[in-house]
Amino acid sequence: MNTEILxxxxxxxxxxxxxxxxxxxxxxxxxxxxxxxxxxxxPLDQLxxxxxxxxxxxxxxxxxxxxxxxxxxVVWFVLAMLVLTNMSWLPLNPDQNPSMSAxxxxxxxxxxxxxxxxxxxxxxxxxxxxxxxxxMLWQFISAGTGIAICAVVxxxxxxxxxxxxGNFYSFFVRSCTRIxxxxxxxxxxxxxxxxxxxxxxxxxxxxxxxxxxxxxxRGPIAAFVAIKHLGTNGGGFFGANxxxxxxxxxxxxxxxxxxxxxxxxxxxxxxxxxxxxxRKLSWMIFGVMTIGFLLLTIPTIISEMEGNPAIAxxxxxxxxxSMEGKxxxxxxxxxxxxxxxxxxxxxGSINSMHxxxxxxxxxxxxxxxxxNAFYGGCGVGMLxxxxxxxxxxxxxxLMVGRTPEFLGKKVEAKEMKIAMIIALLHPFLILVxxxxxxxxxNLTAASLSNPGFHxxxxxxxxxxxxxxxxxxxxxxxxxxxxxxxxxxxxxxxLGRYLPIIGPVAIAGILAGKKYIPESNGTLKTxxxxxxxxVFAVIAIIAALAFFPALTLGPIAEYFSMPK
Amino acid sequence: MKNNIISAIRLTxxxxxxxxxxxxxxxxxxxxxxxxxxxxxxxKAGYYENVGQSFTNxxxxxxxxxxxxxxxxxxxxxxKGPSNPNYLxxxxxxxxxxxxHNPGVQKEDIPSDLxxxxxxxxxxxxxxxxxxxxxxxxxxxxxxNESTIHQLIEQQTEKPLLGLFGTEKINVxxxxxxxxxxx
Numbered sequence: 001m002n003t004e005i006l007x008x009x010x011x012x013x014x015x016x017x018x019x020x021x022x023x024x025x026x027x028x029x030x031x032x033x034x035x036x037x038x039x040x041x042x043p044l045d046q047l048x049x050x051x052x053x054x055x056x057x058x059x060x061x062x063x064x065x066x067x068x069x070x071x072x073x074v075v076w077f078v079l080a081m082l083v084l085t086n087m088s089w090l091p092l093n094p095d096q097n098p099s100m101s102a103x104x105x106x107x108x109x110x111x112x113x114x115x116x117x118x119x120x121x122x123x124x125x126x127x128x129x130x131x132x133x134x135x136m137l138w139q140f141i142s143a144g145t146g147i148a149i150c151a152v153v154x155x156x157x158x159x160x161x162x163x164x165x166g167n168f169y170s171f172f173v174r175s176c177t178r179i180x181x182x183x184x185x186x187x188x189x190x191x192x193x194x195x196x197x198x199x200x201x202x203x204x205x206x207x208x209x210x211x212x213x214x215x216x217x218r219g220p221i222a223a224f225v226a227i228k229h230l231g232t233n234g235g236g237f238f239g240a241n242x243x244x245x246x247x248x249x250x251x252x253x254x255x256x257x258x259x260x261x262x263x264x265x266x267x268x269x270x271x272x273x274x275x276x277x278x279r280k281l282s283w284m285i286f287g288v289m290t291i292g293f294l295l296l297t298i299p300t301i302i303s304e305m306e307g308n309p310a311i312a313x314x315x316x317x318x319x320x321x322s323m324e325g326k327x328x329x330x331x332x333x334x335x336x337x338x339x340x341x342x343x344x345x346x347x348g349s350i351n352s353m354h355x356x357x358x359x360x361x362x363x364x365x366x367x368x369x370x371x372n373a374f375y376g377g378c379g380v381g382m383l384x385x386x387x388x389x390x391x392x393x394x395x396x397x398l399m400v401g402r403t404p405e406f407l408g409k410k411v412e413a414k415e416m417k418i419a420m421i422i423a424l425l426h427p428f429l430i431l432v433x434x435x436x437x438x439x440x441x442n443l444t445a446a447s448l449s450n451p452g453f454h455x456x457x458x459x460x461x462x463x464x465x466x467x468x469x470x471x472x473x474x475x476x477x478x479x480x481x482x483x484x485x486x487x488x489x490x491x492x493x494l495g496r497y498l499p500i501i502g503p504v505a506i507a508g509i510l511a512g513k514k515y516i517p518e519s520n521g522t523l524k525t526x527x528x529x530x531x532x533x534v535f536a537v538i539a540i541i542a543a544l545a546f547f548p549a550l551t552l553g554p555i556a557e558y559f560s561m562p563k
Numbered sequence: 564m565k566n567n568i569i570s571a572i573r574l575t576x577x578x579x580x581x582x583x584x585x586x587x588x589x590x591x592x593x594x595x596x597x598x599x600x601x602x603x604x605x606x607k608a609g610y611y612e613n614v615g616q617s618f619t620n621x622x623x624x625x626x627x628x629x630x631x632x633x634x635x636x637x638x639x640x641x642x643k644g645p646s647n648p649n650y651l652x653x654x655x656x657x658x659x660x661x662x663x664h665n666p667g668v669q670k671e672d673i674p675s676d677l678x679x680x681x682x683x684x685x686x687x688x689x690x691x692x693x694x695x696x697x698x699x700x701x702x703x704x705x706x707x708n709e710s711t712i713h714q715l716i717e718q719q720t721e722k723p724l725l726g727l728f729g730t731e732k733i734n735v736x737x738x739x740x741x742x743x744x745x746x
Contacts, residue, residue: 003723003726003727003728003729003730003731004729004730006727006728007723007724007727007728007729010727010728047577048574048577048581051573051574051576051577052570052573052574052577053569053570053573054570054573054574067567068567068570068571071567071568071571072567072571072574072575074571075568075571075572075575076575079575122637122638122639124636124637124638125636125637133583133587134583136582136583136587137578137579137582137583140578140582140586141575141578141582169570169574173574176578176582181582181586184586185586185589185590185593188590188593188594189590189593189594192590192593192594192597192602192603193594193597193601193602194601195601195602195603195613196603197603198590198591198594198603199603200591203636204605204611206605206609206610206611207609208610208616208617208633209610209616209618209623209736209739209740209743210616210617210618210619210620210623212616212617212633214616214633214634214635214636215634215635215636216611216614216635216636217635217636217637217638218603220587220590220591222590222594223586223587223590223591226590227582238638238683239637239638239639240638240639240640240682240683240684240685243638243640243681243682243683244638244683244685245613245614245615245683245685245686245687246603246611246613246614249603249613250724251723251724251728251729251730252724254729255724255728307675308645308675310645310646310651311651311654311675311679314651314654314655314658314670315670315671316658316670316671316673316674316675316678317671317672317673317674317675317692318674318675319674319675319690319692320674320675320676320690320730321675322645322675323675323676323679323681324640324641324643324645324650324679324680325640325641325642325679325680325681325682326679326681326682327681327682327683327686327688328627328676328681328686328688328689328690328693328730328732329686329687329688329729329730329732330729330730331729331730334729334730335682350682351682352640352682353639353640353641353642353682355640355642355643355644356640356641356642356643356644356645357645358645359645359646449642449643450642450643450644450647451647451648452646453646454644454645454646454647457644474642475639475640475642476641476642476643476644557644557645557646560646561645561646
């Protein structure tokens with residue numbers, strides 16, 4: 001078999017093999033069970049709580065959890081704005097990069113605090129090392145937020161009736177110190193030992209073999225890239241993100257970065273089974289997500305390996321596949337695989353330029369973000385999937401004529417209303433945003449780098465990526481203008497916090513209800529049949545809501561190209 | 564509410580010290596332990612082997628087209644869509660120019676990586692076919708045996724990881740340095 005395909009299989013097999021034991025470990029962290037590393041982490045956590053003035057044993061109900069989450073996120077946003085608009089005179093700025101304008105700082109602050117990492121600047125020229133380190137802080141703590149709030153929902157799903165669901169700060173600190181920090185250290189070490197820079201020196205000037213004088217940007221990259229992937233953040237240190245030879249030097253580092261970005265989203269699935277003691281439910285969820293992932297990945301790999309038909313018409317060899325925007329050291333197969341992995345989970349880092357992919361690959365990348373729950377981001381992927389489960393429970397309950405129940409709790413009108421609002425929010429933000437942008441051509445037309453259908457795809461992709469908190473882009477879009485900075489910033493805010501509030505509210509309300517033990521009449525939710533039902537709900541929501549928009553963009557482009 | 568705000572600010576400051584400061588310094592310290600062959604460093608000649616360089620002179624193997632002209636002060640791809648007519652015209656022009664500079668080469672032997680821009684604009688590699696198709700030109704300009712150059716390409720070919728995973732490739736800078744030593 002072809003070595004490029006073997007590489008992709010290796011990446012997927014490795015991440016699943018590592019995610020299952022990690023899921024067990026995360027489950028133990030959420031359940032406050034003993035783990036091997038307690039002797040290090042217990043004192044460390046105590047230090048965090050003491051310095052933070054927090055009582056980690058104070059129980060919170062679901063509303064208090066959300067208040068704590070939202071307040072700390074506001075603090076982060078304010079701090080990010082302060083740093084990004086004052087970088088020019090702050091320390092660690094060897095290249096004398098300027099401060100950000102207010103609208104760009106707004107976009108960037110929102111982008112990193114919401115775990116999106118959409119970037120309307122280039123790392124080489126738009127931010128100081130101090131700014132990069134501050135962004136790295138959000139990469140840790142925004143991921144920690146997602147994991148912590150997901151833990152709250154897991155605890156709410158336990159078989160009991162409860163109003164309080166643990167302490168938010170405690171889950172948050174434990175997620176950061178016990179999950180993100182140790183894995184980041186291991187990954188950063190692997191990367192620094194494989195050719196990735198970790199230096200505070202500024203740009204270097206070299207004379208090339210041919211005699212040109214060029215500059216080479218450097219920086220503390222290894223530390224940054226580790227958490228960028230582990231936290232499904234995806235914001236690049238450099239403009240070219242993980243396509244840059246210093247941000248992803250070899251095929252080996254490509255494997256490391258790929259495994260790192262997928263490991264927590266997959267581990268969270270297994271953590272759920274461990275926390276609520278229903279392993280079969282985890283396997284059902286894993287099955288649905290994996291089938292969805294493969295259905296998007298395989299056609300993309302095939303399409304990229306075949307190459308661009310318009311270039312095939314010119315009569316040259318495309319043995320390596322479509323190579324525009326791709327690096328030779330990764331090849332088209334690993335690039336295609338990465339492009340879907342980074343869009344199903346909400347990383348948004350790239351190792352090739354999505355803008356230059358063949359039309360149907362671009363469509364699959366967008367579909368991955370439109371569903372946003374095949375694995376999904378750190379913690380929040382499970383929250384999105386939870387909404388789909390609630391919808392499927394309700395629909396299948398109606399189909400068999402029983403009261404809809406999920407894990408022993410009755411799902412009633414109030415929960416359904418919340419679930420529907422959240423399910424419809426994502427298409428609403430994407431489609432309204434795209435409509436707005438296309439109807440204001442004097443603000444947006446100049447920012448498109450491609451004419452026709454592909455230009456429309458660039459707009460659609462930008463809003464999809466913002467609403468899914470993904471952060472990748474069809475990067476030809478000249479998006480550092482007040483319109484794009486503010487519009488995308490608002491979409492990212494709504495696309496982050498409402499889909500957190502909704503599932504937490506549903507889970508919190510359900511947790512307070514009476515627990516009904518399983519009987520013969522209970523609809524089983526850990527079976528393949530129910531998995532199929534969830535899949536159908538996802539397909540219907542994504543297909544019906546987004547098909548018209550996709551037809552105008554990538555599908556039209558596909559049919560306009562030579563065969 | 565007030566308690567939440569104070570806790571949030573204090574906890575944020577602790578995180579700042581820990582995840583920006585201590586974590587970064589720890590990784591910085593660990594990176595110093597990496598042996599020179601594995602870490603990021605300049606070669607004796609003053610190059611970064613991993614960062615691609617522009618080679619447009621006919622006596623060297625060409626590197627791939629680049630959207631940033633191989634100036635690593637920045638990075639990026641062309642971001643041209645697959646159906647963009649200007650982009651396709653550009654690729655056609657690259658093919659035509661390659662055929663002019665490489666007499667005797669058939670169009671169907673040109674691999675796509677030589678006429679398309681990479682994602683970073685700094686790709687240090689070309690495909691093996693991308694090197695082979697340039698042998699005729701180099702041999703005639705440098706008055707060398709074609710078979711000597713083919714041997715050099717053979718030596719410089721980097722196999723897939725463990726021989727099993729990923730692509731086969733050639734580092735253009737290393738190949739050209741080796742070529743200069745031979746001739």
